Amino acid sequence: MGAYCPCPLITPEQLADVKEQVIQRAVDGLKAEGIKYVGVLYAGMMVTKSGPMTLEFNCRFGDPETQVLMMLLETDLYTIMKACVGGTLKQVQVKWETENCAVGVVIASKGYPETSTKGCVISGLSQVQNRPNTVVFHSGVARGANDSLVTAGGRVLLVAAKRGSLRTAASVATSAAAAIDFPGAQYRKDIAHKAFSKLNGLSYLEAGVDIDAAAQLVRTIEPVATATHRRGVLGRLGCYSGLFQLSAMDSRFKDPVLVQGTDGVGTKLKIAEITQKYDTLGQDLVAMCVNDILCAGAEPFAFLDYMACGRLQLNTATEIIKGIAHACALSGCALLGGETAEMPSMYDVGKYDLAGFAVGVVDNMKQLPRMKEIRGGDVVLAFPSTGVHSNGYSLVQKIMAETGHSFHEKAPFSTTNKTFGEEFLEPTGIYVKALMPAVKKGLVKGLAHITGGGLLENIPRILPPGVKVKLDALKFKIKPIFGWLQAKGMVSDFEMLRTFNCGVGMIAIVDPVCLNEFLSTVDDVVDVVGSVHVIGKEGGHQVVVDNFKQAMAPLVTPYCAGVNAPQKSLSYKDSGVDIEAGDSLVSMIKPLARSTSRSGVLGGLGGFGGCFQLKAIEQEYKDPVLVLAADGVGTKLKIAQLINKHSTIGIDLVAMCVNDILCNGAAPLTFLDYFACGSLDVNVAKDVVSGVAEGCKQSSAALIGGETAEMPGMYEAGVYDIAGFALGVVERTHILPRINDITVGDIVIGLPSNGVHSNGFSLIHSLMKKNNLTLNDKAPFSEEGLTLGEELIKPTRIYVGSVVGALQRGYVKAVAHITGGGLLENIPRVIPESVRVRLNAHWWNVHPVFAWIADAGTVKDEEMLRTFNCGIGMVLIVSPEHQAEVMNISRSFGAMVIGSVQARPAGGARVIVDNFASALDFTRRMPLLTNKKVAVLVSGNGSNLQALIDSTRDRSQCMCAEVALVISNKKDVYALKRAEDANIPSLVFNHKDYASREEFDRAVSKALEAHRIDLVCLAGYMRILSAEFVAKWKGRLINIHPSLLPRHPGLHAQRQCLEAGDTLSGCTVHFVDEGMDTGPIITQERVPVHPEDTVETLTARIHTAEHRAYPRALRLVATSRARLNSQGQIIMS
Structure with a gap:
């Protein structure tokens, strides 16, 4: 009663399959049989639950399904027909309209399809035919009196409409059919409606995730990433993980230690969003990570990024990643890959978060800091910062808001006439190339990257107990931006030194004997700013900054006058960042990290980078390749946050990363996590990390570090995002795929x-x-x-x-x-x-x-x-x-x-x-299926019985069966103990108590019926069944045999297999019939036969296959997917 096209009910893959397996095969068949056919040939298909099925072939060109196609045919029909007749069709390019849809509604006569009414005058045709993109096809129509059009058959007319959407085309065609009338006219009003549900169905794209855009991003950035590659890089972007061959590193490493670090760029991102300037964020991200691992003396060689957003904007993402690639080149590390997470329900459009992961290597004997060597008299040097770098931005934004300034305004402290936004987005300095030569020469005792916590909290991380560092702030190269911040925020000296870098991006501690060589080796600006002192009996802090007020005075004074100032002194905590809470979290999760430790892990949480000594695995690998992966858990986070259950989301995080590195053949070694939130809830964060630790235990990976980023204004209360970074190792010859x-x-x-x-x-x-x-x-x-x-x-x-x-x-x-x-x-x-x-x-x-x-x-x-x-x-x-x-x-x-x-x-x-x-x-x-009650007949150990018990009780396997009874022909066999342990009723029948085999089997059958058994499984049941029993339970009785039937039926199948010299054996589950192992086969599983095999070793191998095959076969029978027909033949559905 109608037709429509295209049809969304068949997938492109199914359509291609129909083209190949049905249409092309039909044409090939005509050719093979020498049949010349000129005309139309089309297949009538039905899309079933098992896929497309062919109903018929047709050659009629007047059917509704062909008429509606004509609406979308661009090529002239006569040209096509003429080419068919002339045998030149391959020279004609048949074109179709692909942007439109067509729907045809059949108008039938009264009594159709059983009969038809003829001679009824048709009205309304002229009105419909004048409508645009609407065609009326005449089928059962004839001329009547006065040249009128009258009905002359069952299917009288087909009204077809062409529109941009299927729904609109159907509406127009149905409306047009309503305008045509004759006595008894009938037509359906639901043509194409079945397709609407599919058209209106949800998709990932409509939910806000564009997989194609992500693929386009990978194609766009691949050349940029490839340009950063260095010797040792294997593979390319778009794989599951990044790969790096360790043997490509400096051969002088005698005892290499991998140093890994992760970090983000904090609320500096908000300024980029406000100003729509993202080109420098990539450098910030790389700098925050590589500067950290540099503090361990490591040379960075690989980097991965994680980018989360509400909607992937290709231009923005490309701009960020180009910045990452540029910074990777500056620091000498290869951009091996990353993860882009589109999370529409967690981030607004235009909102982003970034995390990075860097890996470096250092010889164990040259690891920094060398705390035991740091002593009084050592020289402290400072590498100037380029600006605020990437910490303290929550306080920056608090000051900007309190003073009423816009990031688009010209900054009064700018020496180059830049706006506030441009000044605050000045990228973080990267110190790798400047310091690496001196580090390799052993001229440095310790390095401290001045990040969150400022000078006061970062320098103590590298100092041994009993010493302090005294710094002279007058020797710092403090930029005017810090004076403006302190003046406008009325920030105390202590808060400045604990929040901002105050002009110092990196601190180095050097022996005075090595100072001149160090200065000549470093190719960058560096200043002696202090020295190391022994802490006396008076005690005190490990960092003392002298003359800070004097150093800041000329920078602060120009901005002290004016009304735009907060009412009180602002602190980092006032802006929403609680450093003490972060320190508390670290203390709480240290035991969790320790619980995941494995051989090779050096140190613990709290350092600048996590360390892993490769000697721990050197015996296992001849040519090890590192495999690195980054991932998140997407908007599953929203589920955890809404139901307030955070203890398993960390398992998800680890799984997403370590499962990826498995795809390259690698075993996991280490893991780092990144946790970002608006306001740190220590208990929630601990729950998340407890899940991470559990995932690490399950995957044998050590949790060696991480980063907690508290970013007020970036996330709403109770919302957080997490990212993970896994590192594994694989032998080069075993790299997959x-x-x-x-x-x-x-x-x-x-x-x-x-x-x-x-x-x-x-x-x-x-x-x-x-x-x-x-x-x-x-x-x-x-x-x-x-x-x-x-x-x-x-x-x-x-x-x-x-x-x-x-x-x-x-x-x-x-x-x-x-x-x-x-x-x-x-x-x-x-x-x-x-x-x-x-x-x-x-x-x-x-x-x-x-x-x-x-x-x-x-x-x-x-x-x-x-x-x-x-x-x-x-x-x-x-x-x-x-x-x-x-x-x-x-x-x-x-x-x-x-x-x-x-x-x-x-x-x-x-x-x-x-x-x-x-x-x-x-x-x-x-849920509507009832579990089949299964009886298992045994004579011995019952390992297959156990496999059936375990599988039927595992809900995830959906067996639709339960073992309800165990029957043995022998007492005291272990199978009965298995039944007892599983609380399954059992019965023992002694054949000596019965006069005949048939009488014995009748007793067994009576017991089966009394327990209302539906299916019977023979599992090592050492009795030949009577024909009567087999006939009674036909189609409900299955057996397992230790060979690939029909090969080696009967007893001693394993011995037969070895004597025959087979290279393959296995097991067979089959329906039982009157013959010896001749029943229809349900399933088989193969195992190899090794040259050194004995009957015992082959039997053990086959047993493991039986424990998989028998439950699989039972599930097929219990769900009626495998059954016997009336002729005893197996039907699989």
């Missing part, structure tokens, strides 16, 4: 997710708003009766423990962490262009949360697969011969085969997911 090794026939293994993990939450926030839901509402999909908040906050799974073993053995060709971009965009990152991955969604459990998302947000299948993990958190690609080993190693996380690698047709999809709609539908129906 091995793209060139991936070939057709490779196996795709999936590791199940724990739910949504940490991607797609912006879309979830949108659908909750759309449906007026709150996080306190009960989750309709929760089997545990949890709220939406409790379900959605479940932490991201960490896959280190289940994957590293296989990676280190070289069994895995590629790993894909299924994060933003879902299955459709993450798997292509690790496979060659020549292949595609084909997955079957029936082969894994699609968590109920995803069915809820799809339904509540009317989200298209393709959008689901492009946004969420849909039940698979990590994908491994392995060769068939390594499948069994990898499955054994990763069994603890429920590894399962979910697809394979295929040849990819030119221009075809990189990833195809079959049966996703059907899998979602099964998940929807799960």
